Amino acid sequence: MSRYILPSSESQRCLDRFSLLDEAEEDADGLCSLWRLIENVLDQPVHSSSDLSDVLSTISHLVRGSDGAAGDYGTLKGVVESIGESFYTQTWPQIRRCALDMPKVFANSSLDILEPGKRLRLSREQAASLVAHQFLCTLAAPSWRAEYYDFSIWYDSNQRHPVAAEIYITTVLTYFRDMSQLDGAVVLEYSLHALPVDFSSEQFLDAPLSPLTVTSVPQFTTELEELAFQQSSGAVVVSANKDIGFGQSATQEELFVGNCPEACPAVLVTPTLKPDQVLVVEGAAPMLRITGQRRDISWTPLPPEDRRGGRLLFMDALEIDELDADDGILVDLKPFSVDRELQKAYTAFSSWLQQSNSTVWTGLWGCGAFNGDPTVKMIILWMAASMAGRNLCIVCDASQEDFAQQFDEFAKSTKGGTVSDLQSILNSIPKTTERLHTLEHILSSQQASE
Incomplete structure (x- = not known):
């Protein structure tokens, strides 16, 4: 098994530039x-934001020869x-202690x-x-990625989304400030799952459709990631x-991960996902409740008991x-696309033990920057949820009300049907239907058959 080497390893060596x-x-x-250099730098007193940037800049020059993305x-x-004085008296001592604990833990x-x-x-x-x-920012880049593995991307004055960067930094600092309020017995789990080699969707065609609900909210929030x-x-x-x-922006993934500092180490151990793979993270504590998406976001503190x-x-x-x-041809409707998305979703939805009233919550997965057709994608997720024995709740914001x-x-x-019924509905949509017009076709066909 391959390993990611931490900065506390004796094999990690560099020039003592200073x-x-x-x-x-x-x-x-x-x-x-x-490690000896890191210990030395962390002995420097930090009583101002300039002291902090001096420490981080020294580390960055030791590790990579420049300030890099931190600017x-x-x-x-x-x-x-x-934040003020409490950063230097509460937050920074916790960051320093946790960092220096690495050889011990x-x-x-x-x-x-x-x-x-x-x-x-x-x-x-x-x-x-x-x-x-x-x-x-003491860590080396994993072999499969050259950036977005530490928090230096949020530090520079020049940010593509200044509010998002400020929120993510606030989340991390809140995490360390309030660490004593978190349940120390919690075990965090990061797991990679792949489609079973013997998988065949044919064996699930007669499976009854799981309960599905569609919920409308004024704006998306990160409440969905709270236990x-x-x-x-x-x-x-x-x-x-x-x-x-x-x-550095405010996509759903960036918000969910940025709001859970304990989810961030996943980037160090998760290679680029293959078409049949998903990552599952369990137990990473959210720090804030973030509302909105992309350019329109705000946050409120999350009470300790909800973290x-x-x-x-x-x-x-x-x-x-x-x-x-x-x-x-609408790409979403091509057999390759349907199979790929169904297998991806089934792999995710079957990745933990079956429990009664188990619900998967989702937005319009793959329908933003990835340009998927919402109707096709949600039908596929419903099929996958039914195959895995999960309830499905689709969450839409005000812009998706129609x-x-x-x-x-x-x-x-469609209530009371089977996975096969949904497959037949997908197959009945003309392949040249334009994106965003598939649901119109389905509803028209249903009305015509009544």
């Missing part, structure tokens, strides 16, 4: 232990200054990189240490990229704009 250590600590190649640290300094100084069927279980102490090092909302048997679909994780993480299903949909659609009403009408008319 002559922080005695020359005697250099090896024959003139390199020093990265001038302006956004980070602004958030820290808005990771005896092997490494992590197992996930493979299908494998799980990584971390104590809250271990997760906090990894998050601290993502904040300090109190999901309950222990539930889960929420994360509309993921194949390289999962956090980012319990549910189950996140990271599923990457087909990127329709990357596929050839010059033949006039679709919500029409799909709810369709769902009620």
